[in-house]
Amino acid sequence: MKSHRSIRWMLIMWNMLLLAAVLITLLFLHYHLQRTSAINRIDATLQSTLIEVLPTVAPPDARRTGFQSRFDRPPPDHELPNLGPQNDEVSMLETETQQFLEQLPDDNLYLMAWDPEGRLTHHIGQTPEVQYTDYEQLTEDRMYIVRQGARELVTRHPTGALVVIGKPLDEVSRQLRNLRGYLILIGGGIFLLGFGGGRIMIGRALKPIREISRTAEEISAGAHSRRIELADAPKELESLAGTLNRSFDHLDAAIENQKRFSADASHELRTPIAVVLAQTQAGLKKVRTPAEYQLILEACLRAGTRMKSMADSLLDLTRIDGKEAPLNKTVQSLNNIVFQTVEDAAFLSDLHPVDFHSVETSLNADVDETRIQQILMNLIRNAILHNPDGCPIHVALTPRNGFAEITISDEGSGIPEDSLARIFERFYRADQSRSREQGGAGLGLSIVKSLVEAHGGKIDVHNDGGAVFTIRIPLA
Incomplete structure (x- = not known):
């Protein structure tokens, strides 16, 4: 059997595809959330730091008219102070800004500032090699960008001055690399665990099917008594x-x-x-x-x-x-058919009186008259052959639960109990010697049973003193 056509492998592959899709989605979402969280923390640091250092990089006149120190409340965005160098105060401002940055918990921050003419006024920390022209294309007042492996907050003041504060992403990149490795290991472990567990569970689920197949093969090979044992099967x-x-x-x-x-x-x-x-x-x-x-x-x-x-x-x-002998069925009165058959059977033996009892109501059924007569004549003939002279035979017709019930009984010694279950088997004879003397082959009752079932009915036999055969035919 080709592996891709195996039910087991199809189920395993489908489950693994679903598990892989779920794992990839969940792990990607987790990685994305962690990365976004890290970037947001950096952005928050850059934002809060910019608010603190912005007064120190403002021109002296702006500082006097704006906020007095880096500990004052920062102005709104539309009231940002003018930026730019003011002669001798530039070095003092840089020193103050440098001191502020050194006091921050994060010592990886850097700061750059240019005046409206594009002259570099502040250059603090390990700044990347960038020029003023690298930021000229930025049109928004504040933007977060990633440049040369660093996250930067670029602020353009209404005066034209430009302030850039940034933080290298080396540490974040290292953490994300480690996170990716952990997630790959965890995902791979879960995938392998799911593969192994799924294979075991699917194997156990398909074990009964293999048992069925093996049993069928054994039966086909000749072990006809073998049966499927599925006590623990689903x-x-x-x-x-x-x-x-x-x-x-x-x-x-x-x-x-x-x-x-x-x-x-x-x-x-x-x-x-x-x-x-x-x-x-x-x-x-x-x-x-x-x-x-x-x-x-x-x-x-x-x-x-x-x-x-x-x-x-x-x-x-x-x-x-084989249903090759179709019945010529029509709706007829069973009363008339049984009565006529009993009259004909009376000529079979003068030593076995046959009587008929029937309800006055006409019982109509969809039957083949010839076959019904064959059934009754066969049973009456058997009663005559297997009972001593003078033994009467009784035929009765009564309705019962939507069926016409025909009983043929005698007052003989009945059928041996060990033969009742096999009396309708082909070639079976309860009285071997007597049947041979009279030429019976043991097929009559088999034909009777088959004809009754072909009419949609049932036939039973039991002993009540003598033998009692009961035929039930559905009423029309």
Whole structure:
């Protein structure tokens, strides 16, 4: 079996794709949130630092008219002081700004400032190699940008002065690299754990299917008594296992019936064939009188008649089972059909009276009249053959729960209890010796059962003193 067509691998691959998609999404979101949080912290630091140092990089006149020290409340954005050098105060301002930056917890900050003419007025900290022209294209008053591996806050004052305060991203990049490594390790571990666990769970879930397949292969190889054992199987497979086991039971029964049928048919045919061969050989050994030849031919005729009867019965059963003998069903009164059959059966034996009891209401059913008569005649004939002279036979017709119930009973000794369960099996005879003397092949009751079921009905047998056969046919 190709791996890509395996149910197990398809389930594993689907689960792994889902797990990978979920892991990648969650880990990416976590990484993105951590990166955004780190950048936001840097931006907050840059913003708060700019507010503090902005007065120190303002021109002296702006400081006098603006805010007096870096500890005063900063002005709104539209009231930012003018920036730019003012002669001798530049070095003092740089010194003050440098001292302020050195007092901050973060010593990686740097600051640059240019006057409106583009002259560098402040250059504090480890500043990158940039020029005023690098920021000329910026149009907003305040912008956060990333340049040369650093995060910068660029402020353009209404006077034209430019202040840049920044922080290298080396530490953040290192932390994010470590975070990426941890996330990859965690994601890989979860993925491998999910793969292993999923493989085990899917394997356990598919184990009953493999058991079903293995059992089917064993049955196919000849172990017809094997059955699926799924006591610990999921509920979804319990019904399937039960259905398959019942199918295997039917298959086993059919195979056994076929074996028994073949053996019984061979056994039943052996006797008449042996009779024909023996009589023919005896007639050919020497010249015989016409009377002797007549006896031989009569014996062969009886044997041939028995074989023909058996062949006809087998053919009838085969056609009924294969639904190749369609019933000519019409809605008719069962009262009339049963009554007429009982009248005809009365001529079978003068020593076995047959009586009929029926309700006055007409019971109509969709039946094949000829087949119903065949069923009843077969059962009545069996009652006559298997009971002593003088034993009466009773036939009754009554309605019951939407069915027409026909019972054929006698007052004999009944059927042996160990034969009741097998009485409808083909070639089975409860009284072997008596059936052989009368030429029975043990197929009559099998035909009866098949015909009743072909009408959608059921037939049962039990003992109540004598044997009682009960036929139920659905009412129209």
